[in-house]
Amino acid sequence: MENEVKDLIEKSKVALQEYIHCSQEEVDKFCYAISKAVYDNAELLAQEAVDETQMGVFEHKIIKNKGASSSIWHQMKDKPSVGIIERNEKENYFKVASPKGVIGCVTPTTNPSLSCIGNSLAALKGRNTVVISPHPRATKVSKHTVDIMNEALEKVGAPKNLIQIISEPSADKTVELMANVDVVVATGGAGIVRAAYSSGTPAYGVGQGNVQILVAEDYTDFNKVAENVVVSRYWDAGVQCVGDQAVIAPKQKIPELVKAFEKADAFYINDKATVNQFRDLLFENGTFSRHIVGKTALQIAEILHIDVPTTTKIFLLDLQDMPHGDKELLCGEKMCPVTVLLSYDNFEEGLQLAVDNLKYQGAGHSSVIYTNNKETIEKVGLTIPAGRILINQPGTSATGATLTNAIRSTSSIGCGSWGNNSISHNLVFEDLLDIAIVAGTFDTPAPTDEEIYQ
DSSP, X not given: OTTHHHHHHHHHHHHHHHHXXXXXXXXXXXXXXXXXXXXXXXXXXXXXXXXXXXXXXXXHHHHHHHHHHHHHHHHHTTSOOSEEEEEETTTTEEEEEEEXXXXXXXXXXXXXXXXXXXXXXXXXXXXXXXXXXXXXGGHHHHHHXXXXXXXXXXXXXXXXXXXXXXXXXXXXHHHHHHHHSSEEEEOSXXXXXXXXXXXXXOEEEOOOOOEEEEEOTTXXXXXXXXXXXXXXXXXXXXXXXXXEEEEEEEGGGHHHHHHHHHHTTEEEEOOHHHHHHHHHHHEETTEEOTTTTTOOHHHHHHHHTOOOOTTOOEEEEEOTTSOOGGGOGGGSOOSSSEEEEEEESSHHHHHHHHHHHHHHTTTEEEEEEEOSOHHHHHHHHHHSOEEEEEESSOGGGGGSTTSSSSSOOOSOBOOTXXXXXXXXXXXXXXXGEEEEEEEOOOSSOOOOHHHHTO
């Protein structure tokens, strides 16, 4: 396997030369084939992911695999990506799309199949080829996902080696891949994203998630808030970056809000000693413990010897009157079903709490505002340093996979300069296209300097 990465890239370049001549109809046929194949095998791949990684929830991974496959395909299927993709007769130009080339995709252990299909769809839609470097702890399920996609491609007559995967991944092979492809898409921790940007290759990375939930003073449907937060945080045992991490609400409304959370199967903890136990368990030397990633609420309760109802889905830790932002580890990203609760005396204070937490971890990612006031919504949009701000929705809707909002479906969420990323939107197939504009002159004369500055 000494030359595995080199061999994969060479095969990918050969495939690219054939794929570049395929029509829009053929490209869409290939994308449909891999989307449907992963969708049809979602249950099998979900079970394999849970068995191999020992994290997450089987039933939720089925829905995630199906959701990513169907929603990404749904939003790209009618969009042009081959040859001339836009004509503007009025301004006398047209645009031509070309592939960027060989795309190197680094995928995480938390969402192995989802990332494989999401990145492959984005790449193939633009006639790119793909080489995947899977997380070592999710190699088997990632490879099986690629095998399923390749079987589907073969059945519809696609060129060989459009999608390939490193069979024995390692840090050295990932570095080698990133240095020798045309574009890198890195989905994973901060370390791998930094490596991607340092590779010398154009790269798209993702930022850290730390979704802040801000409940405005006018909002009173606490049952909806609680149900959305619990669903979002409980989802796949909290491994997703879009899970609701902190709830910030008016101080006088906290008792009523807590009752709604308990009704929704959250276990509320306001004892500081127990909160300290959670902090010690969840974090090791200031970073989240990999041993707790993807553990369920019941598993965490067992580790901490806490008696909780068997229906418990998440923990809600009360951090009122405690530090926040970079002064409190629990205000950062927690990759398990744990959410913290903070309060404010006035909305400006609550807004600042959310900003401080995001600046600590999660800048550029996503946040949620619960309000029915348009002015409040605009104020949050103008203030919160996040690329996605959702109105009265669970944070999981930030992926766009629910098809219930205007956000494009993706498996890679960009966080912009806030989060040291190159894009602030969800990665989509257009990001993996080179687009040329072919421009003629206008029918009317160009404006003079005097006309421009008059």
